[in-house]
Amino acid sequence: xxxxxxxxxxxxxxxxxxxxxxxxxxxxxxxxxxxxxxxxxxxxxxxxxxxxxxxxxxxxxxxxxxxxxxxxxxxxxxxxxxxxxxxxxxxxxxxxxxxxxxxxxxxxxxxxxxxxxxxxxxxxxxxxxxxxxxxxxxxxxxxxxxxxxxxxxxxxxxxxxxxxxxxxxxxxxxxxxxxxxxxxxxxxxxxxxxxxxxxxx
Ligand code: DC
Numbered sequence: 001x002x003x004x005x006x007x008x009x010x011x012x013x014x015x016x017x018x019x020x021x022x023x024x025x026x027x028x029x030x031x032x033x034x035x036x037x038x039x040x041x042x043x044x045x046x047x048x049x050x051x052x053x054x055x056x057x058x059x060x061x062x063x064x065x066x067x068x069x070x071x072x073x074x075x076x077x078x079x080x081x082x083x084x085x086x087x088x089x090x091x092x093x094x095x096x097x098x099x100x101x102x103x104x105x106x107x108x109x110x111x112x113x114x115x116x117x118x119x120x121x122x123x124x125x126x127x128x129x130x131x132x133x134x135x136x137x138x139x140x141x142x143x144x145x146x147x148x149x150x151x152x153x154x155x156x157x158x159x160x161x162x163x164x165x166x167x168x169x170x171x172x173x174x175x176x177x178x179x180x181x182x183x184x185x186x187x188x189x190x191x192x193x194x195x196x197x198x199x200x201x
Contacts, residue, residue, distance in 0.1 A: 004125070006126070006128050006129070008171060010137070014032075016191055021108070026106065028108065028111075031111065031112035032081065032112055038059045045058070049079075055083075082162050098112075098120075116128070127177060127179075131183040140152050
């Protein structure tokens with residue numbers, strides 16, 4: 001069983017995808033972490049995430065051992081991830097790992113931007129988790145302990161724009177995805193709805 005969970009930043013897809021993996025006893029992969037690892041590697045080397053050569057070489061040399069680096073969650077690294085994710089060769093370098101992960105028995109839940117459209121187009125269940133930019137910015141502000149709502153909102157909107165307008169594997173709901181808008185939903189209700197859908201109910 002493969003479950004694809006896509007959607008924009010801070011819509012709740014990570015929480016929902018983890019809960020689905022626990023509920024169904026599946027492996028879980030946060031594919032955003034892969035792009036964040038590439039972004040972080042470029043920044044740490046003193047490079048610019050817009051520099052394609054640096055980003056491609058970081059993606060090709062990626063070792064999943066930096067997966068748990070606390071800095072991965074920062075907004076600066078999220079923005080760098082979104083920038084390197086525009087580069088087709090970076091995406092190509094990360095594709096095999098994601099597809100192989102999805103094939104691990106008994107199955108997996110992957111969350112990201114292009115799981116249902118590109119990484120696992122034959123996924124058994126496809127969810128697209130979204131919420132208004134304002135609600136997502138509020139959640140992100142709380143999560144980061146950031147003080148300025150306007151700045152967080154602007155960052156979320158910039159990331160949405162970059163992720164959805166890139167030429168390769170843009171952020172878009174797969175035609176056969178079920179959309180869950182979590183703007184007015186408690187986490188528990190959103191998780192319950194996702195489980196109901198994945199159960200085919
Ligand atoms: O989900 P996240 O915020 O950790 O993702 C960080 C960035 O990585 C996101 O803005 C775009 C990129 N990304 C992507 O292009 N494709 C994915 N499957 C996952 C993330």
